[in-house]
Every structure is written in C-alpha cells, then in structure tokens.
Amino acid sequence: MRASLARRIVAEFLGTGLLVATVIGSGIMGERLAGGNAAMALLANTIATGAALVALILAFGPISGAHFNPVVTAADAMEGGVLWGEAPAYVCGQVLGGAAGAVAANLMFELPIVSISQRARGGGGQLLSEFIATFGLLSVIWGCSRLRSSATAFAVGAYITAAYWFTASTSFANPAVTIARALSDTLAGIRPRDVPGFIAAQVAGGAAATLLFRWMVPALSGAAKDVVVPHKGQS
Amino acid sequence: MRASLARRIVAEFLGTGLLVATVIGSGIMGERLAGGNAAMALLANTIATGAALVALILAFGPISGAHFNPVVTAADAMEGGVLWGEAPAYVCGQVLGGAAGAVAANLMFELPIVSISQRARGGGGQLLSEFIATFGLLSVIWGCSRLRSSATAFAVGAYITAAYWFTASTSFANPAVTIARALSDTLAGIRPRDVPGFIAAQVAGGAAATLLFRWMVPALSGAAKDVVVPHKGQS
Amino acid sequence: MRASLARRIVAEFLGTGLLVATVIGSGIMGERLAGGNAAMALLANTIATGAALVALILAFGPISGAHFNPVVTAADAMEGGVLWGEAPAYVCGQVLGGAAGAVAANLMFELPIVSISQRARGGGGQLLSEFIATFGLLSVIWGCSRLRSSATAFAVGAYITAAYWFTASTSFANPAVTIARALSDTLAGIRPRDVPGFIAAQVAGGAAATLLFRWMVPALSGAAKDVVVPHKGQS
Amino acid sequence: MRASLARRIVAEFLGTGLLVATVIGSGIMGERLAGGNAAMALLANTIATGAALVALILAFGPISGAHFNPVVTAADAMEGGVLWGEAPAYVCGQVLGGAAGAVAANLMFELPIVSISQRARGGGGQLLSEFIATFGLLSVIWGCSRLRSSATAFAVGAYITAAYWFTASTSFANPAVTIARALSDTLAGIRPRDVPGFIAAQVAGGAAATLLFRWMVPALSGAAKDVVVPHKGQS
Numbered sequence: 001m002r003a004s005l006a007r008r009i010v011a012e013f014l015g016t017g018l019l020v021a022t023v024i025g026s027g028i029m030g031e032r033l034a035g036g037n038a039a040m041a042l043l044a045n046t047i048a049t050g051a052a053l054v055a056l057i058l059a060f061g062p063i064s065g066a067h068f069n070p071v072v073t074a075a076d077a078m079e080g081g082v083l084w085g086e087a088p089a090y091v092c093g094q095v096l097g098g099a100a101g102a103v104a105a106n107l108m109f110e111l112p113i114v115s116i117s118q119r120a121r122g123g124g125g126q127l128l129s130e131f132i133a134t135f136g137l138l139s140v141i142w143g144c145s146r147l148r149s150s151a152t153a154f155a156v157g158a159y160i161t162a163a164y165w166f167t168a169s170t171s172f173a174n175p176a177v178t179i180a181r182a183l184s185d186t187l188a189g190i191r192p193r194d195v196p197g198f199i200a201a202q203v204a205g206g207a208a209a210t211l212l213f214r215w216m217v218p219a220l221s222g223a224a225k226d227v228v229v230p231h232k233g234q235s
Numbered sequence: 236m237r238a239s240l241a242r243r244i245v246a247e248f249l250g251t252g253l254l255v256a257t258v259i260g261s262g263i264m265g266e267r268l269a270g271g272n273a274a275m276a277l278l279a280n281t282i283a284t285g286a287a288l289v290a291l292i293l294a295f296g297p298i299s300g301a302h303f304n305p306v307v308t309a310a311d312a313m314e315g316g317v318l319w320g321e322a323p324a325y326v327c328g329q330v331l332g333g334a335a336g337a338v339a340a341n342l343m344f345e346l347p348i349v350s351i352s353q354r355a356r357g358g359g360g361q362l363l364s365e366f367i368a369t370f371g372l373l374s375v376i377w378g379c380s381r382l383r384s385s386a387t388a389f390a391v392g393a394y395i396t397a398a399y400w401f402t403a404s405t406s407f408a409n410p411a412v413t414i415a416r417a418l419s420d421t422l423a424g425i426r427p428r429d430v431p432g433f434i435a436a437q438v439a440g441g442a443a444a445t446l447l448f449r450w451m452v453p454a455l456s457g458a459a460k461d462v463v464v465p466h467k468g469q470s
Numbered sequence: 471m472r473a474s475l476a477r478r479i480v481a482e483f484l485g486t487g488l489l490v491a492t493v494i495g496s497g498i499m500g501e502r503l504a505g506g507n508a509a510m511a512l513l514a515n516t517i518a519t520g521a522a523l524v525a526l527i528l529a530f531g532p533i534s535g536a537h538f539n540p541v542v543t544a545a546d547a548m549e550g551g552v553l554w555g556e557a558p559a560y561v562c563g564q565v566l567g568g569a570a571g572a573v574a575a576n577l578m579f580e581l582p583i584v585s586i587s588q589r590a591r592g593g594g595g596q597l598l599s600e601f602i603a604t605f606g607l608l609s610v611i612w613g614c615s616r617l618r619s620s621a622t623a624f625a626v627g628a629y630i631t632a633a634y635w636f637t638a639s640t641s642f643a644n645p646a647v648t649i650a651r652a653l654s655d656t657l658a659g660i661r662p663r664d665v666p667g668f669i670a671a672q673v674a675g676g677a678a679a680t681l682l683f684r685w686m687v688p689a690l691s692g693a694a695k696d697v698v699v700p701h702k703g704q705s
Numbered sequence: 706m707r708a709s710l711a712r713r714i715v716a717e718f719l720g721t722g723l724l725v726a727t728v729i730g731s732g733i734m735g736e737r738l739a740g741g742n743a744a745m746a747l748l749a750n751t752i753a754t755g756a757a758l759v760a761l762i763l764a765f766g767p768i769s770g771a772h773f774n775p776v777v778t779a780a781d782a783m784e785g786g787v788l789w790g791e792a793p794a795y796v797c798g799q800v801l802g803g804a805a806g807a808v809a810a811n812l813m814f815e816l817p818i819v820s821i822s823q824r825a826r827g828g829g830g831q832l833l834s835e836f837i838a839t840f841g842l843l844s845v846i847w848g849c850s851r852l853r854s855s856a857t858a859f860a861v862g863a864y865i866t867a868a869y870w871f872t873a874s875t876s877f878a879n880p881a882v883t884i885a886r887a888l889s890d891t892l893a894g895i896r897p898r899d900v901p902g903f904i905a906a907q908v909a910g911g912a913a914a915t916l917l918f919r920w921m922v923p924a925l926s927g928a929a930k931d932v933v934v935p936h937k938g939q940s
Binding site: 030044045047051060110149154 | 272273274275277278281282285358359360363364367371374375376377378379381382383386387389390391392393394396397399400401402403447450451452
Binding site: 617637638 | 708712715716719723726727730731734739740742745746748749750752753754756757759760761763764766767768809810812813854855859862
C-alpha cells in the first residue's frame with residue numbers, strides 16, 4: 001500500500017533536507033578542520049555524503065521512493081512510476097527541503113541564515129562532468145531496479161562517493177541540491193549564475209541514461225514504479 | 236522468543252560499553268597519531284564509530300534490539316515496543332555500560348581511570364546540532380523499521396558517520412554516551428556542565444522524529460517492538 | 471531470461487568505461503588536491519575505485535554479469551558460463567569501454583583527449599603483485615559465486631580497496647583497465663611498454679585461482695554461468 | 706554438504722595468507738607513502754584490513770567457515786561446531802597461511818623474504834587492549850551467528866576497522882596473525898618476545914566472550930557449527 005501523497009512529499013522534504021545539510025555541513029566542518037588541505041576536506045565531504053545517502057535512502061525509500069532529486073522523479077515518471085501529476089509536488093518538496101537543509105547547516109555552524117555562494121563552477125569540463133555524473137547516477141538506479149530494495153541504497157551511496165572524485169565538478173548530479181548549494185557561501189557552494197548550466201547538463205545526462213536503459217532493460221518500465229526503493233511497505 | 240530481561244540488559248551494557256570505548260578510544264588514538272591535524276583525528280574517530288555501530292547493532296540487535304541509547308529506548312516504548320516497566324533497566328544498563336566503556340578506554344591508553352572532561356561544548360549552534368542529529372537518528376531508525384533487520388545496522392552506522400561531520404557538535408545524539416564522554420578528558424570529552432543541555436536537545440529531537448513518523452508511517456507501532464533490530468532470534 | 475548479446479556488450483562497455491573513468495579521474499583529482507601527500511592521493515583513488523565497483527557491479531551485474539575484465543570473462547568461459555564464442559565480444563566491449571573511460575576522464579579534467587603515460591611500472595615485485603592481486607580477485611569471485619548476488623559486488627569492491635594498498639603495484643588486476651590506463655599520463659597511468667608484463671601476470675594469477683577453485687569447490691562449474699552476478703533478471 | 710577437510714584447510718591457508726598479506730603489505734605501503742604522518746599510515750592499514758576481511762569472509766566462509774584465527778576455531782569447537790579432532794589442522798593451516806602471507810608481502814615490496822620484527826609491543830595497556838579486542842571480536846561473531854550469513858562478514862570487517870583505533874594495540878586479536886606479524890620488520894610487526902603475552906590475552910578474551918554468550922544466547926551451540934559463515938554451500 002503506497003503512502004498518501006502528503007506523506008510522500010514530507011518524506012522527500014525531510015530526506016532532501018538532511019542530504020543537503022550533510023553536503024553543506026560536512027563541507028563547512030571539513031574546511032574548518034582540514035587546515036588548508038583540500039584533499040582532506042573533500043574526503044570528509046565525500047564520506048559524509050555517501051554515508052548519508054545510504055542511511056536516508058534506506059529510511060525514506062519505503063515511504064516515498066527516496067528520490068530526493070528532480071531528475072530521478074522525472075525519469076521515474078517517464079517510465080511509468082510516479083504519476084506525472086504528482087511529479088511537481090515531489091519537485092517542490094525536494095527544492096524546499098534542500099533550501100531548508102542549507103539553512104539548517106548554516107545555523108548549526110552559526111553562519112548567516114543564507115549567504116549567496118560566490119564560488120565559480122563553469123566551463124566545458126564542469127558541464128561534461130555533470131552530464132556524466134548524472135548519466136552514471138541514473139544508470140546505477142535503473143540498473144539496480146530489479147535487485148532487492150536495500151541494494152539500491154548502497155549502490156547510490158557508493159556511486160556518489162566515487163563520483164565526488166572522478167568528476168571535475170565533484171558531482172552535484174541533482175538540481176534540487178544544486179539550487180540549495182547556492183544558498184551557502186562555503187566549500188560546497190555554487191554561484192547562482194552557474195546553476196542553470198549545471199541543471200541543464202544534469203537533465204541531459206539523466207534523460208540519456210533513461211533512454212539507453214529503456215532499450216537495454218526492456219522489462220524496466222514494469223519495475224519503474226518502485227524506483228529508488230520499492231515503496232509499498234514491504235521489502 | 237524474546238531473550239529474558241537480564242540477558243537483554245547485559246547486551247545493552249556490553250554494546251553501549253564497546254560503543255563508548257570506541258568513541259573515546261579512537262578519539263585518543265586519533266589525537267595521538269594525527270600530529271595536530273584535527274580533520275584527520277575526527278576522520279579516524281568517525282570511521283571507527285560508524286564501523287563499531289554496524290558491528291555492534293548486528294551482534295546485539297537479535298538479543299536486546301541494540302538500543303544503546305535512552306532516547307531510542309524511550310521512543311521504542313512510546314510506540315509499544317519495549318515495555319515501559321522495562322525501560323528503566325534498559326537505561327541503567329546503557330548508562331553503566333557507557334561509564335564502563337569510558338573506563339576501559341582510559342585504561343587501555345594508560346590514562347587515569349576517570350578524568351573529568353574540561354572540553355566546553357555549548358551555544359545555540361551546538362544545541363541545534365544535537366536536536367537535528369537526534370531527530371535524524373530516530374528518523375533513520377523508524378524509517379528502516381519495516382526493512383530487513385540488518386539494513387538498520389548499516390543505516391545507523393552510515394547516519395552517524397555522516398552526522399559526525401554535518402553537525403557542529405559532532406553528533407553525540409545519545410544521553411548515555413554523552414554522560415560517559417564526560418568521564419574522559421580527551422578528544423571526545425564534554426564538560427559535565429554542558430551535559431544537561433545536550434541531553435535536553437537530544438530528547439526533544441528524538442520526540443519530534445517519533446511523533447512525525449507516527450503520522451508519516453501509520454503502521455509504525457505494529458513494527459515498533461522490533462526496533463532497532465528484530466530481536467526474536469530469527470532474521 | 472538472459473539479455474541479448476548486444477545489450478550485454480553495451481553493459482560491459484558502459485561499466486568498464488565508468489570504472490576506468492573513476493580510476494583515472496579520481497587519480498587526477500586526488501593528485502591535484504593532495505598537495506604532494508602521496509598517501510592521501512592514493513586513499514582518494516582507493517575509496518573512489520572500491521565504491522565505484524560496488525555501484526557498477528550492482529547496476530550492470532543483472533544485465534551482463536558485470537565482468538568488466540577480460541580475465542574474469544575468460545575464467546567464466548572456462549567454467550561454462552559465458553560462451554567461448556561470446557567472449558571476444560565481451561573483451562572488445564571492455565577494452566573499448568576502458569579507452570572511452572580514459573578519454574572521458576581526460577576531458578572532464580580538461581587534459582588532452584589522450585596522453586600516453588610515462589609512468590614506469592615494472593620489476594619482480596610489481597609482477598608478483600599483479601599475479602597475487604588477480605589470484606585474489608578471482609578467488610573472491612569464485613568463492614562468492616554461491617552467495618546471494620549482491621554479496622559479490624561488495625566483496626569485489628572491498629577486495630580491490632584492500633588490494634590497492636597491500637600490493638606494490640596498487641593492483642591493476644585487469645587487462646582492459648591496464649590498457650586504458652596507458653592512455654592518460656596521470657597518477658593512475660602506466661607506460662605502454664610495461665603493459666604486456668602486467669597482463670601476463672594477471673592472466674597467470676586468474677588462471678591459477680580458477681584451477682584451484684575448480685578443485686576446492688566441485689560444484690563451481692554449475693554456478694559459473696552466473697559470475698559475477700546472476701544475470702537472469704531475478705535476484 | 707560440508708567441504709572435505711583438505712579443502713577446508715586449504716581455504717583457511719589461503720584466507721589467512723591473504724589477510725596477513727593485507728595487514729603487512731598495507732602497513733608497508735602506508736608507511737612509505739604517508740611521509741611520517743602516523744595517522745594516515747594507520748588509516749590506510751585500517752581501511753585495507755577491514756575491507757579484506759569483508760571480501761575474504763564472504764569468499765571463504767562457504768567453504769571452511771572463514772575462521773582465519775585459532776581463537777575462533779577453538780571457540781567454534783567449544784560450542785560444538787568444528788570437531789576438536791579437526792581443530793589442529795585448522796590451526797596449522799592458519800599459522801602456515803599467515804607465514805606465507807608475510808613472506809608474500811615482503812616479496813611484493815622487494816624486502817628480505819623474512820625479517821624479524823624489532824617493534825616492541827607490551828605493557829598492561831597493550832595486553833588489556835588485546836583482551837578487549839578479542840572479547841569484542843568473539844562477541845560480534847557469536848552475536849551474528851543467528852543472522853544471515855553475509856552479515857557476519859560485514860560485522861567482522863567493521864569491528865576490526867573500529868578496533869584498530871579504539872585499542873592501544875591496534876587490535877591484533879588473532880594468534881596466527883600475531884605470529885605472522887613477527888616475520889616482517891615493518892609497520893605492522895611485533896617483536897617475537899612480545900608474541901606470547903599477546904596470544905595469552907587473546908585466548909583469555911575469546912574464552913570470556915564465548916562463556917558469556919553461552920549464557921546470553923542459550924540457542925547458541927545449535928548455531929555454532931556454522932561459525933563464522935554457514936559453510937554448507939547454501940546461503
């Protein structure tokens with residue numbers, strides 16, 4: 001039995017909020033403690049983010065599917081999972097949750113509630129990175145959709161752990177998280193003017209992976225309604 | 236068949252003891268070896284704590300539910316899991332186990348049996364951090380309560396791994412562990428005068444998550460008796 | 471129902487490509503950020519590679535078996551898994567995918583499309599390392615072949631995480647990845663003239679493990695068709 | 706159907722050998738690359754060892770039970786698992802495998818085949834550490850013995866990851882590995898004269914945990930024949 005839409009949207013709000021709080025908060029903590037060692041700061045950021053994804057997908061997956069990401073919601077809708085009519089509510093929950101997470105991170109570290117990031121992130125290498133990062137993320141999600149539910153949580157957490165390091169952009173791969181990161185002028189931030197390019201590359205990467213897997217796994221659309229994690233209460 | 240109360244309390248004592256020994260011991264080792272690099276010391280502390288949680292919840296979950304935490308025990312009792320009459324024994328086992336773990340860590344590293352921590356931890360950012368840390372912890376536990384038992388161990392370990400970095404307080408999120416940390420004047424310590432504020436924030440965070448999940452997952456109370464890990468001997 | 475050969479080859483191409491992009495890309499990122507700390511650069515490279523293997527084997531295993539490695543394909547064919555007639559197509563997909571992954575990593579970091587590595591890797595210790603690394607990898611794969619499918623993904627990811635540090639060669643253990651690493655003159659690279667020796671040692675190590683496990687696990691050949699991950703669509 | 710004794714001993718030999726090669730080899734690599742940063746060297750050693758345990762227990766568990774440790778074999782025999790008549794062969798396989806692993810690590814790094822360690826490891830804190838480390842290890846193994854088989858592999862790997870940092874001795878917790886570590890005068894080594902004390906503390910810790918769990922989990926001896934991992938070929 002699928003949870004009501006209101007419950008699922010609250011789950012998306014909370015999950016995306018805790019995810020963004022992790023991305024931004026661990027970036028702040030990493031930068032404060034690392035004493036200028038950029039690799040150490042990114043390693044802390046990486047381990048925290050990958051671990052948070054495992055925990056949050058396991059926890060919220062059975063309620064809402066644990067998308068936390070408009071590209072995932074759109075891909076899921078393309079394959080007949082979440083209804084197209086529900087998708088805007090999912091995306092709103094994700095974007096608002098992400099913003100709330102950014103505010104929470106700022107407040108925990110006693111920074112201004114919101115500070116617009118000045119961090120430039122652009123250029124061809126960055127955009128190619130976001131395309132590949134999101135292509136890989138959706139490939140992992142679709143590839144796992146026929147496995148036991150908890151495998152997806154570990155696969156996504158592990159994938160992002162890798163992608164923080166193998167892409168030049170540290171793999172945002174998520175429009176809601178990208179918008180939220182603009183709200184904190186700290187390690188994980190991004191200048192507002194660079195946000196649209198990132199989102200375009202993410203959408204393109206997610207669409208490419210979804211179309212490819214539609215061919216590669218013909219039975220996919222039957223499984224789609226359960227992305228990221230089967231959310232019918234059984235496991 | 237649930238284990239007898241005596242066996243369950245010993246399990247809570249041992250599990251909380253090994254958890255606190257890990258938190259404090261790895262803090263001492265990290266500080267000794269890191270040569271002043273605070274990020275490296277916290278990373279060692281993080282990896283050890285997250286890994287210990289996975290191991291200890293898998294090991295003691297089938298016996299006592301692997302609460303190791305008075306907030307978890309109280310939340311579990313609220314939802315009809317552990318009996319309210321058994322909860323005080325659980326909490327005693329956890330607090331005494333935590334103190335024993337602090338003593339064990341001190342002795343292994345040839346420090347005084349007990350040394351009261353001088354480390355100040357207070358202020359709004361810290362208290363908000365403890366509220367959010369415990370809110371997130373209970374959200375993860377309740378969210379996973381319908382999954383296979385071993386998923387919870389990984390989710391909790393992963394969550395605390397993230398929370399050490401995304402909160403400004405390094406996420407104590409546990410009154411028994413907070414009290415025990417006052418007994419070692421080392422990296423993981425906390426000044427006794429800061430303990431009550433931390434515990435209050437933790438209780439508030441745990442209660443908020445439990446009430447929210449009561450609405451979000453109506454079937455929750457039926458599953459509650461098995462938090463953190465189904466402890467009936469089957470898995 | 472096994473996927474068509476074309477679908478499986480595309481899966482091998484994509485999986486090997488993302489794996490090589492991770493190996494090379496995280497090496498570049500690690501070297502750039504680590505400020506000369508070789509252990510930190512290798513740690514980043516290790517964590518990214520191990521995590522990528524977990525994600526990619528979970529994702530592509532149900533389609534193609536997630537070999538990503540000519541030695542694994544050959545061993546699988548020896549035990550009656552993939553047909554010998556299909557093996558050359560698997561290997562082509564892996565080698566081309568690996569080259570594409572090297573190009574992708576170079577482009578993401580705005581380096582020349584291809585730069586031939588100048589990094590010398592040879593001598594007896596290196597060759598012994600590659601023999602042992604591949605012997606261990608195939609032992610882990612064959613040993614897990616009777617477990618649940620997702621266990622193999624974690625076992626292989628964990629094994630390579632260890633092998634990056636316990637071998638003197640940082641454990642290439644894969645001819646397709648070895649060839650691809652020659653195409654990027656960065657941390658993870660290898661001089662073309664050192665490639666044949668590495669591949670010979672890898673083939674010998676893989677063959678030794680396969681022959682040993684044929685004796686040690688008599689039921690192995692019955693399970694072989696499902697290496698690395700059962701790829702019949704069920705799990 | 707249990708594997709023949711010869712097959713099981715070879716599995717213990719190989720698994721212990723690869724485990725010791727990881728412990729010693731990653732210590733050498735860590736020390737060489739860390740440039741004097743002791744925390745970084747131990748972190749590399751830790752991550753490699755924990756990951757190797759996960760991989761090796763998953764791989765060899767279905768064959769021999771993946772003890773790799775005379776204390777585990779003795780505890781298993783106490784509870785009616787492995788036959789007492791088979792235990793000496795298990796221990797021989799483990800000790801010889803450990804020695805072979807030390808030699809392999811030395812050769813991969815082009816060091817003398819054997820070099821007797823000069824590293825002093827003694828004193829009350831060290832011995833208490835070994836007692837607690839082995840007590841915890843056996844607690845984790847017995848606690849997990851009623852869970853799904855693959856959970857034990859993750860629990861043991863996670864436990865040792867934590868124990869490397871929370872004990873003052875970096876948690877040898879294994880007589881076969883302790884003896885093998887005397888054969889390499891590198892980071893992970895131990896002076897031969899310190900070996901007997903370590904082994905005595907390990908035996909005492911393992912016995913204490915086994916006796917405690919005999920009381921705490923009355924159904925334990927029925928499950929014992931499957932420690933560490935059910936090794937009947939099914940999972």
